Every structure is written in structure tokens, then in C-alpha cells.
Amino acid sequence: MPVIEPLSRESLPQYADQFALIEGAMGFVPTSLLTMARVPALFEGFAGLAFAVNTIGEIDRELFQLVAHVASRAAGCRYCQAHTAAAEAHGGADPAKIEAVWEFETDGRFTEAERAALRLARDAAQVPNLTTGEHFTALAEHYTEKQILNLVACISLFGFLNRWNDTMATALEPEPLAFASAHLADQGWKPGKHGPGDER
Numbered sequence: 151m152p153v154i155e156p157l158s159r160e161s162l163p164q165y166a167d168q169f170a171l172i173e174g175a176m177g178f179v180p181t182s183l184l185t186m187a188r189v190p191a192l193f194e195g196f197a198g199l200a201f202a203v204n205t206i207g208e209i210d211r212e213l214f215q216l217v218a219h220v221a222s223r224a225a226g227c228r229y230c231q232a233h234t235a236a237a238e239a240h241g242g243a244d245p246a247k248i249e250a251v252w253e254f255e256t257d258g259r260f261t262e263a264e265r266a267a268l269r270l271a272r273d274a275a276q277v278p279n280l281t282t283g284e285h286f287t288a289l290a291e292h293y294t295e296k297q298i299l300n301l302v303a304c305i306s307l308f309g310f311l312n313r314w315n316d317t318m319a320t321a322l323e324p325e326p327l328a329f330a331s332a333h334l335a336d337q338g339w340k341p342g343k344h345g346p347g348d349e350r
Contacts, residue, residue, distance in 0.1 A: 156184030232330035
């Protein structure tokens with residue numbers, strides 16, 4: 151059960167254009183945004199940051215979502231794990247690769263470039279942060295400085311979302327809940343406080 155109930159989408163006509171863009175990209179409008187919209191400056195500030203991070207365009211969408219997913223898993227946010235996996239699939243990624251992402255170090259579906267990025271995501275999302283100079287040495291073999299900044303921006307954006315949604319017990323929407331239940335449960339994912347039964 152969420153800590154604070156989200157507003158309805160219909161009650162926020164001023165954000166109809168933003169919601170349409172988000173729905174086109176993700177397949178749904180996140181409940182987290184409907185809660186943030188209770189404070190318009192918060193919603194608008196977050197939406198601006200998210201738009202900026204999502205449109206840097208230095209890394210492809212599949213890698214962006216994989217990085218977001220691994221960072222969210224390392225941080226323990228089940229809501230964002232479901233979201234990033236479902237968004238990845240909505241964008242056309244192979245569900246089997248999404249299922250295997252936590253095994254990126256050894257799974258043959260992942261390139262060395264992807265491994266360097268996902269290693270950064272996993273270790274940067276830890277508390278305390280576990281990144282070292284070695285992470286950036288490995289990244290420099292595959293990515294430009296702008297691409298590395300894009301990766302760090304993605305991880306940092308989801309750092310906010312992980313804390314927000316885990317703290318607020320944001321309820322999962324039907325689409326990501328169904329996808330995660332079908333494709334992430336074998337890796338130990340459960341909806342917990344984000345699901346209909348509020349199983350913590």
C-alpha cells in the first residue's frame with residue numbers, strides 16, 4: 151500500500167502531453183509520477199531531469215535500460231527493477247537477455263563493453279559506492295567521455311527513483327508487474343510492498 155496515494159491521470163490535464171510521451175516510450179504512465187505531481191515543482195523538476203538524462207543520446211536505449219535495471223537491482227528497488235525490465239522489453243529487447251542480466255559477467259549474450267557499463271551500474275548503486283579507478287579504465291576502452299557521463303547520469307537518475315519508490319511503497323502498474331512476475335521471478339524478484347498483496 152503506497153504511503154501517499156497518487157493522483158489520477160485525469161486530474162492532471164496540464165501534463166497530458168508529457169504523459170502521452172511517457173506512455174509512448176514505456177507503454178504506461180508510472181504511478182510514481184502521479185504521486186510526484188502532488189507537488190508540481192517536484193514533478194516538473196524531475197520530469198526535466200529525466201528528459202535531459204534520457205535524451206543525452208550517447209548510449210543506446212537497450213544499454214540504458216540494462217544499466218538502469220542493474221543499478222536498481224543493486225539498490226534493491228523492486229519497483230524500478232520491474233519498470234526497467236518491462237521498458238526494455240517494450241523497446242524490443244530479448245526477454246531472455248533481460249532475464250540473464252545479473253549474470254552479465256559470464257553470460258555470452260553480453261559484450262565486454264556492456265560488461266564494463268553494467269559493472270559500473272552494479273557497483274555505483276551500492277551503499278557505500280564501490281566504484282574505483284579500475285571501472286573507468288575499463289569504460290575508457292569502449293566509451294567516450296560523453297558516453298561515460300551518460301552512463302553515470304542514468305545510474306544517478308535511478309538512484310533518485312530507487313529511493314523514492316522504495317520509500318513511498320509505490321504500487322506497480324499492471325504491465326511491469328506482469329512482465330516482472332513472468333521474467334524476473336526465477337531470479338528471486340517479488341513485488342513485495344509494490345504489489346497488490348503488499349508482501350514485504
